[in-house]
Amino acid sequence: MKKSLLALAALGAFAGVAHAQSSVTLYGIVDVGINMNTNAGGFHKYDMSSGVLQGSRFGLRGTEDLGGGLKALFVLENGFDLTNGKLGQGGLMFGRQAYVGLSSNFGTVTLGRQYDSVVDYVGPFESGDQWGGYIAAHPGDIDNFNNAYRTNNTIKYTSANYSGLTFGGTYSFGGTAGDFSHNQIWSLGAGYNNGPLALGVGYLNARTPAASGGLFNNGGTIATNTPATGTTAASFAVTTPIYAGFASANTYQVIGAGGAYTFGAATIGLTYSNIQFGNLGKTFASPFAGQKATFNNGEINFKYQLTPALLVGAAYDYTRGEQIEGNSRAQYHQGALGVDYFLSKRTDVYLVGVYQHALGDTVNTAGQVVAATAAINGLTGSTTNNQFTARVGIRHKF
Incomplete structure (x- = not known):
């Protein structure tokens, strides 16, 4: 009897050690609010929406200590619409993130659906990633700073932290037989954070982004999940008019x-970004085949912690297009203001307003040069060159 009790005690002790060396955490964010849009396809619109300040989500993350400084880790993260319970990211079960990997003193290697280096190292400096939400992102989230698109089939390396310096990169397999570069994506980035100064740089390159399974067509937040299979631009799934006319690009x-x-x-x-849509007409037919469209974007933002519970923010963003080799030039001026009040460490209420003014001309999905219209990110575009939206919302983290 004593031997049995001793054996049970020993097993219990080992079970405790094993439990201490591994962990699984359930986490999430629920974000919902009421919106006003002055011009949604020509009409005023009032509605409720989910996940503007941060995408509504729940996830599981876990680690296991393998000894010798080596750890296994995983993340499974689902996005959903709080207003109706539907899955986000084009209906994917774990559309935000899904990966597994190993971590050591030399860095971390993960495999699965993940964020690119521009999102990791530059995105956090944009006002939309801080207090403004996706409506304060750059027009159409054209540079992906606000994480409109994620990368599938991705190998990712993230370095250890060297006195505030980190760096990393990703590579995504296209998976197309006989065409190694089709749907291929790769990125590089680095960041520095030490004391009051923080810096970040990033590079992203995606081939045939509008093709079935490409970057724009794998469950992005501003594209449908319907593959672009037609031979004209009208078949493309991106809804924003900012760059839908250039989606036929090879790169x-x-x-x-x-x-x-x-x-x-x-x-x-x-923040600053240079965006190029190269070799138009590769994915589907375009009257500008072989040409390229280039955009430059700059943002300045400011935030102030008035009290431990009250944050205010302001931002101005300017986007300029030098499109189809100078034949059209669109400009977008955008201003944003935000107030965020924390009721507790986990719950806050917020108010965000965004105004956008468009100038010049651009290219529509039919390949025609047309007057540029305002299109605040994530919203139905305006029929004029002006658009204003305001949102009051509540967010809870768990």
Whole structure:
């Protein structure tokens, strides 16, 4: 009897050790609010929507200590619409993230559906990733700073932290037999965060982004999940008019940089991005076959922690297109203001307003040069060159 009790005690002790060496955490965010849009396809619109300040989600993350400084880890993260219970990211079960990997003192390697380096190292400096939500992202989230698109079939490396310096990269297999570059995506980035100064740079390159399974067509937030199978631009799934006319490109490329400096309760930030849609007409027919469209974007933002519970923010963003080799030039001026009040560490209420003004002309999905119209990210576009939206919402983290 004593031997049995001793054996049970020993097993219990080992079970406790094993439990201490591994963990699984359930986490999530629920975000919902009421919106007003002054011009949604020509009409005023009032509605309720989910996941503007941060995408509504729940997820599981876990680690296991394998010994010798080596750990196994995984993340499974679902996105959903709080207003109706539907899955997000085109109906994918774990459309936000889904990966597994190994971590050591030399860095972390993960495999699955993941964020690219522009999102990781530059995105956090944009106002939309801080207090403005996706409506304050750059027009059409054209540079993916706000994580409109994620990468499938991805191998990712993230370095250890070397006195504030981190770096990494991703590579996504296209998976097309006989065409190694089809749907291929790769990115590189680096960041520095030490004291009041933070900096980040990133590069993203995606081949045939509008093809079935490409970057724009794998469950993005501003595209449907319907493959672009037609031979004209009208078959393309991206809904934003900012760059839908250039979706036939063979290559989508982003070069981005950002920085922020904190002094006391205030932080000022800057971002810059250069975006190119190269070799138009590759994915489907375009009257501008072989040409390219280029955009440049710059943002300055400011936030101030008035009290431990009250944050205010302001931002101005400018986007300029040098499109189809100078035959059209669109400009977008955008301003955003936000107030965020924390009722507790996990629950806050917020108010965000965004105004956008468009100038010049652009290319529509039929390949025609037309007057540019305002199109705040994630919303139904305006029929004029002006659009204003305001949102009041509540967010809870668990």
